[in-house]
Amino acid sequence: MVNHDCTCKDNPLVPQLCKVIKITQETPDVQTYRVQTLDGKRPFTPMPGQLGMFSLLGVGEAMFSVTAYGEDWIETSIKKTGMLTDAFHEMAEGQQIGVRGPYGNHFPVDPCKGKDLLFIGGGIGLAPVRSFIRYAFAHRADYGKIDILYGSRSPADLVFKEDLFDNWPKEPDTAVHVTVDRGDETWEGNVGMVPGYLEELAFQPVNRKVILCGPPIMIKFTLQSLLKMGFSKEDCITTLEMRMKCGIGKCGRCNIGSKFVCLDGPVFTMAELDELPDEM
Amino acid sequence: MQLKRENLIPALRLLAAQGEILVPTAVDEKVSKFAPWDGSSAPDLALVNTTLPPKDTLFPHQEGMYRYKTAGEPSLEEIVEAPARILFGVRPCDARSIDCMDKVFLGDKYEDAFYARRRANVTVIAHTCAQTGPTCFCDSMGLSPAEAPSADLLLSDTETGWLVTAQTEKGEAVAALWKDLTAEGGEAAPAPACTLKTNMSDALAGTLVSRFEDPIWDEVCHACLGCGTCTYLCPTCYCFDINHEDHGGEGTQFRCWDSCMFSDYTRMAGGHNPRPSKKERLRNRYLHKLAYFKERYGQILCVGCGRCVGHCPSHLDITAFIDKAAERFGEGK
Amino acid sequence: MSDIQSALRETAKKLLTEGTVTCVIGWGETRFPDKTTPIFVKTPEDAEKLVWNAHCVCGLAKYMLDNRCPEGKLAICVRGCDSRAVNRIVEDKQYKREDLYLIGLPCEGKDAPICATCTHRNPVVYDVLLGGPVPEIEVSQEDRFQAVTALEGLTPAEQYDYWQKQFSKCIHCYACRNACPACNCTECYADQYRVGWQGKQIDKAENQVYGLTRAFHVGDRCIECGECERVCPMGLPIMSQTRKILKDINDLWGNYECGLTDSRPHILGEFDLSDRDDFM
Numbered sequence: 001m002v003n004h005d006c007t008c009k010d011n012p013l014v015p016q017l018c019k020v021i022k023i024t025q026e027t028p029d030v031q032t033y034r035v036q037t038l039d040g041k042r043p044f045t046p047m048p049g050q051l052g053m054f055s056l057l058g059v060g061e062a063m064f065s066v067t068a069y070g071e072d073w074i075e076t077s078i079k080k081t082g083m084l085t086d087a088f089h090e091m092a093e094g095q096q097i098g099v100r101g102p103y104g105n106h107f108p109v110d111p112c113k114g115k116d117l118l119f120i121g122g123g124i125g126l127a128p129v130r131s132f133i134r135y136a137f138a139h140r141a142d143y144g145k146i147d148i149l150y151g152s153r154s155p156a157d158l159v160f161k162e163d164l165f166d167n168w169p170k171e172p173d174t175a176v177h178v179t180v181d182r183g184d185e186t187w188e189g190n191v192g193m194v195p196g197y198l199e200e201l202a203f204q205p206v207n208r209k210v211i212l213c214g215p216p217i218m219i220k221f222t223l224q225s226l227l228k229m230g231f232s233k234e235d236c237i238t239t240l241e242m243r244m245k246c247g248i249g250k251c252g253r254c255n256i257g258s259k260f261v262c263l264d265g266p267v268f269t270m271a272e273l274d275e276l277p278d279e280m
Numbered sequence: 281m282q283l284k285r286e287n288l289i290p291a292l293r294l295l296a297a298q299g300e301i302l303v304p305t306a307v308d309e310k311v312s313k314f315a316p317w318d319g320s321s322a323p324d325l326a327l328v329n330t331t332l333p334p335k336d337t338l339f340p341h342q343e344g345m346y347r348y349k350t351a352g353e354p355s356l357e358e359i360v361e362a363p364a365r366i367l368f369g370v371r372p373c374d375a376r377s378i379d380c381m382d383k384v385f386l387g388d389k390y391e392d393a394f395y396a397r398r399r400a401n402v403t404v405i406a407h408t409c410a411q412t413g414p415t416c417f418c419d420s421m422g423l424s425p426a427e428a429p430s431a432d433l434l435l436s437d438t439e440t441g442w443l444v445t446a447q448t449e450k451g452e453a454v455a456a457l458w459k460d461l462t463a464e465g466g467e468a469a470p471a472p473a474c475t476l477k478t479n480m481s482d483a484l485a486g487t488l489v490s491r492f493e494d495p496i497w498d499e500v501c502h503a504c505l506g507c508g509t510c511t512y513l514c515p516t517c518y519c520f521d522i523n524h525e526d527h528g529g530e531g532t533q534f535r536c537w538d539s540c541m542f543s544d545y546t547r548m549a550g551g552h553n554p555r556p557s558k559k560e561r562l563r564n565r566y567l568h569k570l571a572y573f574k575e576r577y578g579q580i581l582c583v584g585c586g587r588c589v590g591h592c593p594s595h596l597d598i599t600a601f602i603d604k605a606a607e608r609f610g611e612g613k
Numbered sequence: 614m615s616d617i618q619s620a621l622r623e624t625a626k627k628l629l630t631e632g633t634v635t636c637v638i639g640w641g642e643t644r645f646p647d648k649t650t651p652i653f654v655k656t657p658e659d660a661e662k663l664v665w666n667a668h669c670v671c672g673l674a675k676y677m678l679d680n681r682c683p684e685g686k687l688a689i690c691v692r693g694c695d696s697r698a699v700n701r702i703v704e705d706k707q708y709k710r711e712d713l714y715l716i717g718l719p720c721e722g723k724d725a726p727i728c729a730t731c732t733h734r735n736p737v738v739y740d741v742l743l744g745g746p747v748p749e750i751e752v753s754q755e756d757r758f759q760a761v762t763a764l765e766g767l768t769p770a771e772q773y774d775y776w777q778k779q780f781s782k783c784i785h786c787y788a789c790r791n792a793c794p795a796c797n798c799t800e801c802y803a804d805q806y807r808v809g810w811q812g813k814q815i816d817k818a819e820n821q822v823y824g825l826t827r828a829f830h831v832g833d834r835c836i837e838c839g840e841c842e843r844v845c846p847m848g849l850p851i852m853s854q855t856r857k858i859l860k861d862i863n864d865l866w867g868n869y870e871c872g873l874t875d876s877r878p879h880i881l882g883e884f885d886l887s888d889r890d891d892f893m
Contacts, residue, residue, distance in 0.1 A: 011393035013535075014346050014358050057348045057533075058526040059357075062549070082549035083807050094390060096354045242376075243548045245522045248390035251538070252519030253546050255568070256554075256576035257489065278494045279554050279564075310781060310848025314797045332784075341784065372794050402788050414645065476644065503651040505675070507788035509846045523806075539786070544804050560678070593788050593844030594671055595643050595650040604739060 010106065012248050015055055015098030018043050021073060026159040027152075030124055031089055032067070032077040033134050035099060042072050043099045047106030048132035049239060049267045052076060053247045055098035056091075060084040063244040063262065065128035068101060074099075077159065103247040104266050107166055107237060109139075112209045116144040120222060122151050122214025125157055127264070128239045129213050133163075138172050146174045151194035151218070154180050155187045161181045177201060194218055195225040198243040205230035212238045216280070221272060233270035240265050240273075240280060255280060281457060282466030284441040286554035288322055291461050292368070294452065299364030299401070302337060304330050310544040314367060325369050328413035329585050333515030334367050334374050338398050345394065345522070351529030359532075362397035366454075368405045369435075373418045373585035375406040378513030382430075384518055394535075403450045405429035407442070407471060415586030417476040417599055423584060426471030437468035454515060476586065478507040480489040480597035484611040485571040485580070492563070497609060500566075500601050501559040507538035510588035510596075511565070516581045520546070540565050566601060617718065617806065618665040620743045624716055625660035628688050634714050635685035638676055640669040647724065651676060663690075665718065668737065672840045674698030675795045677708050681799075682887045686712055692720035694838035696736035697872025698794035701836050704872075707797045717742040722750075727839025730757050738874050756867075758860045760853045780820040782847040786814070789841035789851050795831040795871075802826065824854065833881040834860030836872035864891060 005046075020035035035054075037043050046052065046066040055061035055078060058068040062084055069198065078088050091097070109132070117136055121129045138142045148168060152158045169176050179190040179197045190197055194214070210231055212222060219238060226236055242254035242261040249263035257277045259265065283291055295301055296319065303323035305315035313332035317323065344359040370378075385395035406428035409416075418425060428434050433451035435442035443466050446455040455462070510515040521538035523529050538545055541561050547553040555561050573581035582598065589597045605611070625637040641652030641662045649668045653676075654660055674695050677687055691699060696715065703710045717739025722728035733744045755762070764772060787803065790796045803811040803823060812819040813827070832855055841851040862869045862880055869880060 010391075011358060012390050013393065014356065017354055017356055057350045057354060058524060058531050060524070061522065085549065098348075098356070241548070242554065243546050245520070245538075248392070249388055250384060250390070250392050250518070250520070251535075252520070252540065252568075253538070255564070255572065257567075258572035277489070279492075279560065307782070308848060311846075342813075502653040502676070502679075503671075505788065505844075506790040507791040507844070508784075508786035509788045509844070512784045512786050513846055521813055525812065525814060534814065536815060537784075538813075541802070542787075544806055591846045593792050593840075595645075595648045597643055597650075600644055 012100065013092055013246060015053065015061075015100040016043060017096050018099045019096060020093055020095050023091065026077060027157050028078055029080040029089075030159050032075055032160075033088070033091070034073045034075050035072045035097065038096070040221065042069060043074055044102050044130070045069065045073065046102040046133040048109060049105070049107040049128055050102040050131075051104045051245075051247065051262065051266060052101035053103065054088075055079075056084065056087050057096075058096060058180075059087045061098065061245075063103070063247055063267070065131065065239070067127045067130040070135050073231060077124065079124045101247065103262055105264065107135075107211060107267050108209075109135060109274060112140045114144065114207075116208040117146050117211045118203055118208055119146070119148045120194065120198065120210060120212045120214070121149070122191075122218035122222075123153070123157065124159060125214030125218070126150055127213075129211055130160060130163065133168065133213055137168075137174075140172065144173070144207070146171070147177065147201075148174070148202065149177045149179075149194065149198060151179045151181070151214075155184055156184050160272070175243055195221040198222060198225050199229065201272055203229065203230070205232070205235070208235065210236045214235055233274060238268040238273070239267050242280075281444045281453065281459075281462035281464065282438060282441055283435070283444050283462050287461040288443070288595060289320070291458050292317060292323075294457050295366055295368070298454075298457070299403070301366045301368050302334065303368045314370075317368070323369050324344045325407055326411070328409065328416065329587060330372060331587070332513065333377060333516050333587065333593070334370055335377060335381065335518075337365055337367055338378065338402060339385070339518060339520075339537075341418070342534055343394060345533045346523075347530070349530045360397065360589070363402045364401045366403045366405060366557055367612040369426070370431060372406060372423055372425055372428040373416070373583040374515050375404055375431040376418075376423055376583045377585070378404060379430040380516045380577070380579065380581055380583070381518050382480070383579070386517055389577070403433070403454060403512065404431045405433045405435065405451075405454065406499050408434065408436045408468070410469060412472050412474050413586060413590070415476055416474045416584065417586060417589075417591040418584035419474045419477055420478040420480055420599070421534070421580055421582055421584035424471055424538070425474065436468040438468060441466065443468050445465075467503070476589070476599055478602045479606040480570065480580070480582075480602050481606070481611055482574075484602070484606050484609065485574050487609045487611050488567060488605060488609065489571045489575075491605075491609060492567075494608075496605060497513045497559050497563040500604075501557075502594070503596055504541075504558050504562050505560070505593055506543075506558045507593060508541050508542055509591050510595060511539040511541055512537060513515075513587040513591050515585055515587070516569075516583060521545075531549050540568070566598065569598070570602070592596055617744045618663070621665050621716065621718070622663050624741060625654055625688065626657045627653065628714060629657045629660065633811045634688040634797075635683075637688040637716070639663040639671050639690040639691070639716075640665070640671065640673075640791045644688075660738065665690075667724050669775050670843065671722045671836050672698060672794065674702055674839075675792060675797075678797055679714070681707065681820070683712050686714050688714040688716055689758060690716045690718055691736045691739060692718050692723075693731060693733035693736055694720075694836065696738045697733060697836040698838055699874040700738055700874060701794045701834060702797055705795075705797055705834070715739040715741075718868070719744055719747040721747050725839060727837070727841055727842065730759075730837075732757070732837075732870065733873070753862065754847055754863065758849065758856055758863075761860050764857070765851060776821075777817065778826050781817065782849060783815070783820040783824065784847055785815060785823065786846060786868060788844040788846065789849075790827060792840040792844045793831060794836060794838065794840075795834040796827075802830075824849075824851075828854040828858060829881075831855060833862060833869075833879045835859060836869055837870075
């Protein structure tokens with residue numbers, strides 16, 4: 001049985017009450033929530049890529065990637081896409097929410113040891129990637145050169161700006177490459193889609209793992225570019241999204257073939273995805 | 281040991297002290313289900329099969345998970361409910377279905393606490409089939425109408441009553457309780473054969489997954505109306521939804537049966553649906569039953585009870601599908 | 614009957630051979646002698662699979678909604694009830710009459726209880742009629758509303774108890790809705806869970822909400838095919854609800870039947886200053 005941190009230690013379906021201690025407005029429609037238990041502790045200790053079930057009592061519950069954690073908090077970033085996420089965006093700091101988890105598998109942090117890492121994020125897809133980026137920096141000696149390639153629709157849609165422009169570029173042997181589909185009068189960085197910029201940057205497919213998350217269309221074309229550049233599908237790692245309710249492989253709906261995304265995922269290599277039915 | 285027919289009511293009365301007894305019951309002329317024993321009449325053990333399976337005893341159609349308060353100081357309180365119950369007269373197919381649900385809810389990395397608590401307090405007394413119904417096909421799915429290996433206790437028909445075979449500790453306890461009501465002797469009647477047959481095989485299970493894009497899925501889905509009858513009457517369908525009932529400031533989080541045949545089941549918040557039409561949904565249901573579950577848990581998720589065949593509004597028939605696929609893909613037994 | 618079955622197969626074969634239609638919806642055999650299933654014939658050879666017998670009970674019109682934007686003409690076998698169902702759907706502007714080819718099949722009643730009170734055994738609309746018209750049976754208004762009248766004879770308390778007991782059996786499978794030709798919304802209110810019109814709870818309140826909403830939504834558009842009641846696995850007397858509404862309309866506005874080619878527009882969907890208001 002897997003360990004989990006919930007209100008009831010023997011019941012993974014009952015959340016613990018936590019409080020939102022900090023809200024960061026990332027973009028007009030993305031917010032990051034820093035959450036801790038009512039007695040000031042970290043709700044649980046996730047591995048990079050793992051999921052948490054976050055609930056607003058009386059409104060609903062949904063699964064989100066846990067994008068970061070600290071000594072006494074975890075963070076998740078939520079984009080407005082419907083009724084529940086709209087309600088999340090109306091929260092104020094101090095509000096209590098339900099949290100259960102962590103769920104699912106995680107990025108292969110051990111098999112990636114000793115390798116160069118190329119993180120690629122598109123839009124809100126940087127959220128799951130961020131957890132591994134932070135982990136890699138926390139275990140800096142375990143990994144080689146780190147490149148972070150991030151693209152969003154416009155400068156206003158860039159998430160984790162503090163990380164992208166202040167924190168991460170200061171890390172040793174690290175390069176951050178940011179691109180937007182359409183610039184504006186103040187934007188001085190690269191303009192163009194992720195796949196094109198990726199090819200321009202000409203990363204070598206030698207001793208390098210790629211961690212890739214973003215909207216399906218971006219994944220599709222970025223993967224084509226990566227394959228063209230000589231990367232293998234085994235070396236390209238991504239996360240999947242499906243509708244989830246229980247988070248523990250019981251309620252049925254997030255299956256792709258015999259795999260449950262909440263339990264066996266969300267992290268898969270592109271080679272593993274090829275083995276699954278095409279139903280995503 | 282044999283329990284004579286005239287001793288059934290006394291036996292049930294003894295059992296009633298251990299918990300609520302649920303027996304096959306005709307609710308009205310159209311519907312039957314496992315309902316509390318009335319305490320005096322002999323259960324109708326000839327019902328093949330009850331319209332509703334006994335699964336709701338372990339996995340209620342709707343089940344409270346926790347109560348919450350949002351007004352004032354927010355709070356959560358887990359709902360714990362696990363009444364002592366005895367399922368009496370469960371057919372071999374339904375007994376196997378409980379085995380399937382155990383695999384899901386009691387294992388595979390997490391234990392489901394709601395199910396586990398109920399399960400621990402339920403005793404399953406199975407009853408062999410003296411006769412089968414027109415849509416029964418359990419013997420094509422690796423079961424026998426005369427056996428229910430995962431039941432706590434098995435009652436096998438004899439000419440004058442039932443042979444009593446305890447199969448677990450819980451079963452031993454029941455047998456001990458009945459010790460003064462049972463006697464040596466009696467011979468189990470031969471098992472009847474199902475009249476409906478289908479050509480399911482391990483090889484076909486594997487082939488079906490590899491034929492994910494085959495036109496056969498288009499062909500079989502047409503007549504489907506996309507209702508939830510097959511899934512809700514199925515003894516092994518265990519999918520659920522989690523939802524809440526809010527009364528302003530307080531409420532209850534509950535789970536309830538859900539159906540993979542409904543569009544909302546997989547539709548994501550942004551509107552994308554990986555299984556957008558009845559073709560994808562029916563394909564997923566059939567593959568889950570016949571292949572995916574076996575890949576994951578080692579057995580088929582269809583026990584051949586025939587409820588879906590008997591109650592489908594469009595008369596879709598999973599046995600006809602299996603045989604069509606076996607013939608087309610050359611994977612007969 | 615076998616003559617008509619031969620004629621049906623010939624007609625289907627001809628329509629498909631000549632390319633008049635791309636598909637013929639009719640009935641085909643199952644493994645059970647007393648059951649048929651809707652089949653979708655797309656090649657002239659498969660026309661041999663069509664059957665016409667006492668067990669052709671499944672309504673067929675609903676299936677045209679599986680493809681609301683057809684590329685070719687669709688042929689449907691229509692009994693009296695199916696023809697009225699087609700009129701229902703065409704009148705509700707969910708399908709164009711010119712995209713349909715209706716194979717009319719006069720019907721002497723099938724293996725379904727509703728057929729005893731059928732007022733239109735001959736199709737009311739068709740492109741070809743196979744076999745001569747059958748004599749209509751005399752169905753008095755008393756016969757038509759017999760089940761309703763019996764319930765009206767109960768005291769309000771008894772009626773409430775009766776419906777409580779019936780509704781308590783509902784399992785929300787939505788077979789009644791999915792089989793109903795009048796239920797032709799592209800998205801049913803009951804499926805809009807996130808809006809919350811219909812709760813998923815299986816309890817007195819939600820079961821009643823569904824039962825009553827369904828009844829009122831289809832009540833004045835019901836073509837009395839009885840599919841809702843036939844398909845209900847829990848044996849709810851659904852037609853008694855719908856026919857109660859039809860009976861009241863009958864009492865208030867005179868004899869009212871839907872799905873006839875010259876039907877009045879659905880009566881609860883229109884407003885007129887001369888409408889009765891003595892109950893207000």
